[in-house]
């Protein structure tokens with residue numbers, strides 16, 4: 001019989017981000033972030049909402065941690081809002097902001113929930129954006145100083161740290177305009193990404209200087225691997241290769257191999273979007289890390305012929321329109337271990353799905369597709385572990401429904417339903433499923 005148990009000590013968690021959970025956007029001295037400003041620009045957010053209240057986690061964290069405890073959550077991945085701590089991004093510290101995180105971390109520890117902190121989850125202080133944001137090379141210093149304060153304050157209490165969550169979001173914000181700050185130039189996207197990677201390197205450097213020996217630092221990168229829709233079509237193949245090079249590989253290569261690939265350099269040269277890369281930069285980015293945080297939700301199918309329906313290739317689709325392709329996570333793990341030979345433990349730092357059946361009926365939410373989604377991804381993670389991959393934990397995105405960036409409140413990813421009018425919480429069926437998975441530390445077929 002197949003052994004369904006996860007390794008002893010495997011860490012089961014949920015993930016969240018400050019801008020999506022905390023609310024209290026103007027409270028206790030917090031400065032604006034680029035997302036506050038972006039959301040208030042007409043037309044940027046699907047439902048016209050902004051993150052100023054979100055889950056009101058700033059006020060409800062104790063209750064929510066109690067609920068996490070009830071489900072058996074062993075670790076909570078969250079991010080610090082830079083502008084809560086440094087309202088202007090640099091300079092004067094806002095003690096009240098720092099105190100909130102002290103209370104949060106204490107509450108987690110009191111409940112035996114391992115804190116896992118991300119320094120940057122997309123919410124750059126707006127005052128820094130006014131100085132050019134990630135396009136300004138001074139960001140390395142700004143981010144380094146902010147990182148240092150957080151590491152000095154919490155290094156002894158938080159065992160797992162990520163510098164940055166998903167560098168591609170910065171690209172989307174500076175090259176495509178779909179995310180804050182809403183700039184739209186390929187050259188900006190590439191420059192912002194290069195500076196962000198440099199800032200990551202700087203935070204790791206400071207971490208090594210000041211963090212306690214047993215604290216670990218990594219980075220969180222999302223792998224949406226591109227596949228040719230028609231595997232035997234040269235054009236689809238080439239398209240998928242190019243997309244992979246321009247997306248997640250443009251981060252993995254500098255971080256783990258200390259270089260940008262010839263393909264990417266050539267592309268940036270030809271498209272007039274070569275960033276300012278100075279001597280020593282790649283060494284600064286290429287720092288040894290303690291773990292890799294993998295976010296994985298799906299794969300992407302590419303077709304060179306826009307007239308072809310992607311779904312014509314078959315496959316499973318969820319009611320929310322996205323493909324259910326759980327092998328994506330197994331492939332991503334192989335890319336990291338076999339191709340990039342990262343040689344460090346992996347935590348799955350995000351995985352989850354939105355808008356299953358979210359209707360509340362008689363105080364219940366029967367989100368069967370979320371259960372199926374999570375179950376099938378866990379099956380492929382387990383297979384990778386059985387075959388020797390060093391995977392230490394899994395963080396489901398997310399414990400609560402929350403503010404989903406450009407999709408506003410229209411996209412629900414939680415194990416817990418949130419009524420945004422009343423802030424009432426209701427566990428969905430998936431929460432009970434996850435509770436059972438955690439309790440048994442085991443792959444379960446169903447609830």
Ligand code: GCO
Pocket residue numbers: 017020165166222295350397404413
């Ligand atoms: C991410 C995003 C999360 C999203 C989640 C669902 O790290 O991918 O940061 O904030 O909410 O991915 O789309």
